[in-house]
Amino acid sequence: xxxxxxxxxxxxxxxxxxxxSCTASGFIFGDYAVSWFRQAPGRGLEWVGFIRTKPYxxxxxxxxxxxxxxxxxxxxxxxxxxxxxxxxxxxxTGTYYCSRAPTYRKRSLEYLSHFDHWGQGTxxxxxx
Amino acid sequence: DIQMxxxxxxxxxxxxxxxxxxxxxxxxFSNYLSWFQQKSGRAPQLLIYGASTLQRGVPLRFSGSGSxxxxxxxxxxxxxxxxxxxxxxxxxxxxxTFGGGTKxxxx
Numbered sequence: 751x752x753x754x755x756x757x758x759x760x761x762x763x764x765x766x767x768x769x770x771s772c773t774a775s776g777f778i779f780g781d782y783a784v785s786w787f788r789q790a791p792g793r794g795l796e797w798v799g800f801i802r803t804k805p806y807x808x809x810x811x812x813x814x815x816x817x818x819x820x821x822x823x824x825x826x827x828x829x830x831x832x833x834x835x836x837x838x839x840x841x842x843t844g845t846y847y848c849s850r851a852p853t854y855r856k857r858s859l860e861y862l863s864h865f866d867h868w869g870q871g872t873x874x875x876x877x878x
Numbered sequence: 879d880i881q882m883x884x885x886x887x888x889x890x891x892x893x894x895x896x897x898x899x900x901x902x903x904x905x906x907f908s909n910y911l912s913w914f915q916q917k918s919g920r921a922p923q924l925l926i927y928g929a930s931t932l933q934r935g936v937p938l939r940f941s942g943s944g945s946x947x948x949x950x951x952x953x954x955x956x957x958x959x960x961x962x963x964x965x966x967x968x969x970x971x972x973x974x975t976f977g978g979g980t981k982x983x984x985x
Contacts, residue, residue: 785974795914795922795965797974813973847921851969862969864912864927871921 752776752867754848759872762838766876770833772848772869779829780804782850783862786822786833789871790844798846801831803853806860816842838876845871880905880968884977890985897953899980901966906946910970913942913951916979917962925964926951956982 758770772784785800799812801822810822821834831848849865881904891897901911909929914922924933926942929949939954953960961984966977 794979795916795967795976797967797976811972862974863910864924864969865967866924866927866933868921868923 752850754850754867754869756846756848756869756872759846759874761875761877763878764839764876766838767834767836768838768874770835770846770848770872770874772831772833774829774831774850777850780826783853783860784822784824784831785849785851785862785865786831787847787849787865787868788842788844788874789847790841793844796844798833800851800862802860806853835874838874840876843874843876845873847871879973880907880971880975882966882968882975882977884964884966884980886980887978888981888983890983891956892985893956893958895956895985897956897960897982899951899964899966901944901949901951901977903947903949903968907968907970909945910968911942911944911949912967912969913940914965914967915960915962916965922965 753775755773762768783802786798788796799822801810801824819837823832847868849868851862851865853860883902885900911929913926916922925936925940930942941952943950963979963981965979
């Protein structure tokens with residue numbers, strides 16, 4: 751059974767750093783891209799960023815709101831993806847989800863198709 | 879960025895009703911459109927991808943259609959477990975963007 755489990759959330763002060771983990775099981779982790787999303791309390795869903803598979807360099811893409819502050823890494827040997835969050839702001843508060851995405855190749859580039867399995871989420875609260 | 883606009887933002891319906899939710903995109907694209915269901919306090923669940931492909935395990939009363947800038951999610955006969963918030967999402971271009979959501983509650 752496919753499963754993704756986020757961990758590492760908590761209460762931090764503005765300007766602090768936090769690292770979230772997403773541990774996967776039930777599938778060949780290295781075959782999938784992994785994305786992070788977040789949801790502020792009472793609000794809609796927001797895409798945060800994703801990391802490609804290693805054959806395509808394991809490169810990353812980020813939303814403008816987090817670019818330069820957040821970094822996504824993957825450890826395929828342990829089936830874990832990390833979201834390193836630096837210089838946290840109060841508007842980063844929310845529940846953070848990881849999700850896997852099947853990918854496809856087009857003109858030597860890797861594209862994501864859709865997000866078919868999600869973790870249960872971990873809450874991050876940034877407050878003084 | 880592609881803006882995704884859902885309508886309505888909320889609706890009240892009865893068990894057995896046919897429900898249609900619309901998602902409009904600010905730019906035209908092919909079928910890289912997904913629909914999610916989210917219940918309170920839970921993670922989103924994928925219902926439809928590729929605009930019209932039903933995710934494995936999702937009941938047949940859910941269907942998706944559309945292309946270009948106009949997409950729809952239809953629930954043919956609303957069931958008690960379908961009361962939730964629904965989101966569309968495009969994966970055609972980065973940043974991947976969501977509609978604002980449609981909350982379906984009991985009339």
